[in-house]
Amino acid sequence: MKLFKQEEKRNTDLTGDTKVCVPIMGKNKRELLSQARDVVKMKPDIVEWRVDYLDISNKAEGDYYIHLIAKKIRNILKDIPLIYTFRTKEEGGEKSITWDLYKKYIVSAICHGDADFYDVEMYRNKDRIYELFDDLKEVDEWITSEYKIIGSNHYFDKTPSVEEMKNILLETKELGANICKLAVMPKNKADVEKLIEVSRETKKELNVPIITMSMGELGAVTRVCTKETGSCITFASGNNASAPGQIKIDIIRKLMTYNRGCTLSGNIALIGFMGTGKTTISMTLAEITGFEEVDVDAYIVKKEGMAISEIFEKNGEEYFRKIETNAIREICENKSQIISCGGGAVLKDENVSVLKENGVIALLTATPETIFDRVKDHTHRPVLNNDMSLEHIKKLMEEREPRYQSVSDMKINVDGNDRVMTCYVLLSQLEKKGIVKVQNG
CATH class of the missing domain: 3.20.20.70 (Aldolase class I)
Structure with missing residues (x-):
């Protein structure tokens, strides 16, 4: 042969x-x-x-x-x-x-x-x-x-x-x-x-x-x-x-360079309407970069010993917003974290000030149709449970969107991106701003 x-x-x-x-x-x-x-x-x-x-x-x-x-x-x-x-x-x-x-x-x-x-x-x-x-x-x-x-x-x-x-x-x-x-x-x-x-x-x-x-x-x-x-x-x-x-x-x-080693100046706070994937993206970012990930709602649930929906039902939204502010202050005592904020967290000026003093705010955006498709089967959304409809979502988003836009330092649309691609876009923006730096890169 x-x-x-x-x-x-x-x-x-x-x-x-x-x-x-x-x-x-x-x-x-x-x-x-x-x-x-x-x-x-x-x-x-x-x-x-x-x-x-x-x-x-x-x-x-x-x-x-x-x-x-x-x-x-x-x-x-x-x-x-x-x-x-x-x-x-x-x-x-x-x-x-x-x-x-x-x-x-x-x-x-x-x-x-x-x-x-x-x-x-x-x-x-x-x-x-x-x-x-x-x-x-x-x-x-x-x-x-x-x-x-x-x-x-x-x-x-x-x-x-x-x-x-x-x-x-x-x-x-x-x-x-x-x-x-x-x-x-x-x-x-x-x-x-x-x-x-x-x-x-x-x-x-x-x-x-x-x-x-x-x-x-x-x-x-x-x-x-x-x-x-x-x-x-x-x-x-x-x-x-x-x-x-x-x-x-x-x-x-490029993502592998972040995985091999990078540093973060301050914190990254992810904001956006419910269903934009703040928790998913923050967890994926943490896996890629090695930075600590903190979910504000999960932090509150652990501290209060009850679900967010229970807190709303038993004590009302005003009480929740008060403990949410306290939670954000406590979380921001540490640095180099990815913070996933609840949908209404930045509606309060005090929360925005604390987050900006300790890092940058990144806004995740999506169309009402994308949001509806993601949350329509959920039962743990207190703000939506009384009206789980596309029209109600559109109304809430119209009310909140100007606020989200005004307080954010950067914006990433998630409609056409999967979680890894969203992280790539976000990390690229953060690197350009000098907030994330690749080690030996």
Whole structure:
């Protein structure tokens, strides 16, 4: 067999800062080479070729056709390492193929030196995965280029328990992977926190590189917070995304600089009408930057020992606004915090003065339609519970909007942005003002 000799010396060292990988997903040679040229301009650390997108249905020797295209892709990428990934439909990919054909494609690609890393779906095939490694042992002595196996596991419908996720990663290493990968779908914030916890703890035990992520919009923050997860690679989107929750490469790189270390002068107070995402954004900001996050309403609930709706019902709004002011004063005794304020907090001059004396006020804005869609099923909004309608929301927003606009130092519209993108826009504005500074950046 004539083996393809690797001409470029590629750096496949995964130590140090997390490497950013961008996918190419063309259906034919023309699309793939065009995407490869575009991706090179983005200067990723690694490129992933999603081979399952390639139309090979009419190719009798599909593995050799893959090899011919791989050579051309490698010529374009030059010294950028390449991941070969054939993602099966069962794990979120484009095609269902037999295990024997899947194995044949991978072994052939490795023999030809088509890539530097090879993604192997481990956990669902664990009863037969030894066959692949036995085949590789037989051909290893003839292979002229070094390669590494990424053992991947995907759960698009759930986040397994902490113990299950740990066992999956540990077993992936035991089955023979050089790099252990786990991607899960969260249903709530607790699922995202579980993934981060598992990543942090398991990395210490494995002593091999890991790639972990929580998928979708809810889990997108894990693609940025690699300082916490310890992921050696994070996947970003170039012209297209290959998985739910992928972030554009330029945005993910900038957010990762904040995650690696930044400082905050004073506090950041988030204000805005209910439903604009103040709590969600403040928590995501805290995860990205490491700054402490404080929710004023949660602070009051803990101190009073009852829900906000109960305080309104038992003592009235005037009493609530009084303890809200006291809470803001107490919170602002500390610095370098992200403070999530209740919707009515800045209606009082005293609260605005305290917040401005100790930092900046950032206003989150949204259309009444966006707000209504977010809060229509809520039962914990005291100001709305008597009239949960779009018309009532519009009326309240018209009353409050001039005040919000007049007291804010900066404004971020959240209508078209997910939580990570909103944080990116906000942090960019704060950095321009010199309020947030990237360390060594």
